[in-house]
Amino acid sequence: MSPAVLTLRSVSKAFGAVQALREVSVDCRAGEIHALVGENGSGKSTLLGIASGFLEPDEGTIVVGETERRRVSPAESRRLGIGIAYQTYSHVLHLSVAENLYLAAPSDLRPTYRRMDEWAADRLAEFDLDIPPTAPTGTLSLAERQLLEVVKALLPQPTVLLLDEPTTALGPEGVDHLHALVHERSRAGVGIVYVSHRLPEVLGIADRVTVLRDGVSQGTFEAASMSEEGLVALMIGRPLQLAFPKRHEREAGREVLLAVSGLRGDRFGPIDLEVASGEILGIAGAEGNGQVQFLRALAGAERATGTAICDGKELDSRSPLGPLRAGVVLLSGDRASESLFPVLSVRANATIQVLRRLGGLGFLNRRRERRTVDDLVQRLGIRAASIEQPVQTLSGGNQQKVSLTRPFLRGDVKVILAEEPTQGVDIASRFDIYDALREKAKDGVAMILKSSDPLELAGLCDRVVVMSRGQIVDEIPGDELGERRIVEAIVGSRAGARKPAAESPEESA
Amino acid sequence: MRLGRFSGALPLVLMTVLIIAVGVFATVRQDAFLTSYNLNNLLLLAMPLALVSLGQTCALLIGGFDVSVAALMTFCVVVASYTMTFETSGWALLPGALVLIAVGLATGIFNAVLICVLKLPSIIATLGTFGILAGASLLLRSHPEGPISSDAISGLTKSVSFVPIAFVSVVVLAVLADLWLYRSRPGLALRAVGLDETSSRRLGMATGRIVILAFVACSVMASLAGLYLAAQVQIGSPIVDVNFALKSIAVAVLGGAALSGGRGSFVGTLLAALFLSLIDNVLPLFHQPTEYSQMTIGVLILLALILYQAPDLVSRLRTSWGGVGRLPAGHDEAPG
Numbered sequence: 148m149s150p151a152v153l154t155l156r157s158v159s160k161a162f163g164a165v166q167a168l169r170e171v172s173v174d175c176r177a178g179e180i181h182a183l184v185g186e187n188g189s190g191k192s193t194l195l196g197i198a199s200g201f202l203e204p205d206e207g208t209i210v211v212g213e214t215e216r217r218r219v220s221p222a223e224s225r226r227l228g229i230g231i232a233y234q235t236y237s238h239v240l241h242l243s244v245a246e247n248l249y250l251a252a253p254s255d256l257r258p259t260y261r262r263m264d265e266w267a268a269d270r271l272a273e274f275d276l277d278i279p280p281t282a283p284t285g286t287l288s289l290a291e292r293q294l295l296e297v298v299k300a301l302l303p304q305p306t307v308l309l310l311d312e313p314t315t316a317l318g319p320e321g322v323d324h325l326h327a328l329v330h331e332r333s334r335a336g337v338g339i340v341y342v343s344h345r346l347p348e349v350l351g352i353a354d355r356v357t358v359l360r361d362g363v364s365q366g367t368f369e370a371a372s373m374s375e376e377g378l379v380a381l382m383i384g385r386p387l388q389l390a391f392p393k394r395h396e397r398e399a400g401r402e403v404l405l406a407v408s409g410l411r412g413d414r415f416g417p418i419d420l421e422v423a424s425g426e427i428l429g430i431a432g433a434e435g436n437g438q439v440q441f442l443r444a445l446a447g448a449e450r451a452t453g454t455a456i457c458d459g460k461e462l463d464s465r466s467p468l469g470p471l472r473a474g475v476v477l478l479s480g481d482r483a484s485e486s487l488f489p490v491l492s493v494r495a496n497a498t499i500q501v502l503r504r505l506g507g508l509g510f511l512n513r514r515r516e517r518r519t520v521d522d523l524v525q526r527l528g529i530r531a532a533s534i535e536q537p538v539q540t541l542s543g544g545n546q547q548k549v550s551l552t553r554p555f556l557r558g559d560v561k562v563i564l565a566e567e568p569t570q571g572v573d574i575a576s577r578f579d580i581y582d583a584l585r586e587k588a589k590d591g592v593a594m595i596l597k598s599s600d601p602l603e604l605a606g607l608c609d610r611v612v613v614m615s616r617g618q619i620v621d622e623i624p625g626d627e628l629g630e631r632r633i634v635e636a637i638v639g640s641r642a643g644a645r646k647p648a649a650e651s652p653e654e655s656a
Numbered sequence: 657m658r659l660g661r662f663s664g665a666l667p668l669v670l671m672t673v674l675i676i677a678v679g680v681f682a683t684v685r686q687d688a689f690l691t692s693y694n695l696n697n698l699l700l701l702a703m704p705l706a707l708v709s710l711g712q713t714c715a716l717l718i719g720g721f722d723v724s725v726a727a728l729m730t731f732c733v734v735v736a737s738y739t740m741t742f743e744t745s746g747w748a749l750l751p752g753a754l755v756l757i758a759v760g761l762a763t764g765i766f767n768a769v770l771i772c773v774l775k776l777p778s779i780i781a782t783l784g785t786f787g788i789l790a791g792a793s794l795l796l797r798s799h800p801e802g803p804i805s806s807d808a809i810s811g812l813t814k815s816v817s818f819v820p821i822a823f824v825s826v827v828v829l830a831v832l833a834d835l836w837l838y839r840s841r842p843g844l845a846l847r848a849v850g851l852d853e854t855s856s857r858r859l860g861m862a863t864g865r866i867v868i869l870a871f872v873a874c875s876v877m878a879s880l881a882g883l884y885l886a887a888q889v890q891i892g893s894p895i896v897d898v899n900f901a902l903k904s905i906a907v908a909v910l911g912g913a914a915l916s917g918g919r920g921s922f923v924g925t926l927l928a929a930l931f932l933s934l935i936d937n938v939l940p941l942f943h944q945p946t947e948y949s950q951m952t953i954g955v956l957i958l959l960a961l962i963l964y965q966a967p968d969l970v971s972r973l974r975t976s977w978g979g980v981g982r983l984p985a986g987h988d989e990a991p992g
Contacts, residue, residue: 250844
């Protein structure tokens, strides 16, 4: 057995009244891929925060190699050989890729300032990343940013690599790329701590798995001996029916609610497509093929030409206001900066679009507002201390549910455009969100769902279209829907693409 | 990228063009302008504003403001009327000048503690410091008194031909500072902290130390500005020229600094300070009331800011109209 490169010894950490971690012990051995799973709020991020020096444990110690510490500072943890790729990244978006890499490199591995660009190009080539070093980081796609984050964590040649949800923005090809990188490092003796919500992925790559629930370790297991169901049972403390909501029988001849024709914009088009009332249409495709731009153009958040007719009226997509007024709601994939007001409470975030309805004479009826929100919190299963809790302190899954409250409060929503609605969301919340979306569809809303998770598309959608290079290249009708069929369509539509290495054992859940 | 570099150079180009335009205009229309006496006067008058604005640029670069500089400058003038009295001369003036710099250092550390340790927003923290220093000035000198050493004044304003030696050193300082900012890792780190503090901390940078250094540098520069202001007013005047706080911010912004942090140029700041001093200098030559100078400066600041944003606006329009934006990696063929 290889020696442990990182050990956390019975660490505990409380934030105010909430005990985030309770005497958790984990060790990561050299060359091992150690997965850390648990629902949102189970303490995974706290654990990584302690290991990387951002948080100080209340009790317990951190052992890196031979050094045992009560706490480490971020700079010290880097020196000791811990590299971390953050879920929310550490890019300075206005600086170029090369400048970001330069800042991430330790002093002994940095070239002179002048040679920065060529040095960065070499590093990017070394990691098989096809990104120009002089591009401002803000112009990269989310997938590129995510891979770049891992490259930055690897630059100081760490002995332990912490990956916090490293695949949330990656399509199947990106996941392969990342996993190849991770395997290569683990063969070189680097210990890897891998935090992810995607259980098939975790079981595919990890050697051992540690499960956290409510800040308590449920044990560490050999990955080969675990099943997805087994892990889920440990994570939520009870066996979970991994069941997608039933597709409802749509009444025949329900009218087309959204008709798009010849829509063309930056990175996509022309696109023709119709969505009927009550239908959930999925959009699949490798990351960066115009799916996001298409949705955003429909919502008026991006420029496009062509027509979109919603409920008989042409949609005015010159600004987000037109679609909003017409009842077209975008659930942005970038929750924190585009859909939510992070410092405001759950209540304020939920009711901000419908305040007029909740008051009179220019004043708000607080009691009515509170009752409305309380109802929704119950219905969507939002876990918050109170509805006055600032949204930024909620877990990712609960934040997403808060952004879902808005289409629920507005009675006049006709179309929901959902971009990665379960990105970074834990399993139980995921199914709450699926239920909520299906419920809205049942009410007659037309929905377009962009997702990079084939399982989600297969389980939730009535029909899936596949986009490649900005155009629809394939359509999968409801009776053919399955994870494998979708993955094949994505891969098949990309010339010269590799076959996905890890195919999930189950076809549909 | 070319566009990015262009937008960075835009303020420098604009300021240079404006300075030349106003200079040529004044030369042609007014004989009194292009005299070594007037030019010398102009450069000396520009010194306090140039120095304090260079300091302010440091604060803006890390995304902060320092409004205490105005009161600090006045406080330095008042202190100078004690430490550099009319009777002192020669080397005996050195300790007096060092006291001023020490005052700047202390103020900078005080501000930095408020901002970094107590986590106060910089604009509020420095507003507090402003009040304290303004009051302290009045406590030391209730009305203008205490003439400042004439030896010190002539030393500070020593010129070769019409160029004050001090001005040459400020030019060198600004150029070196820009080279440091855009051609070295510490400079890059400073900009990174201004652009995105969280990411910078995650990248393992000592963000706290960088912020502290920026505010200390700002105050020290302001104390030097106070030294030159003392040479101008020549007496321990406790009346705070509040203008310096806002003017130094305006100058830094005209010179290309972004209020959101991370962007700016010391050379640009210096050029902008020169330009504003030039306006102040030229208008009286044309027998125009100084009110016009304030209005001119106000209008120019607005116009310049609109112009600075133009490249950004243009590129945003172009990418959103499609075809021009960079396609993601692996998609270099056109959609077809």
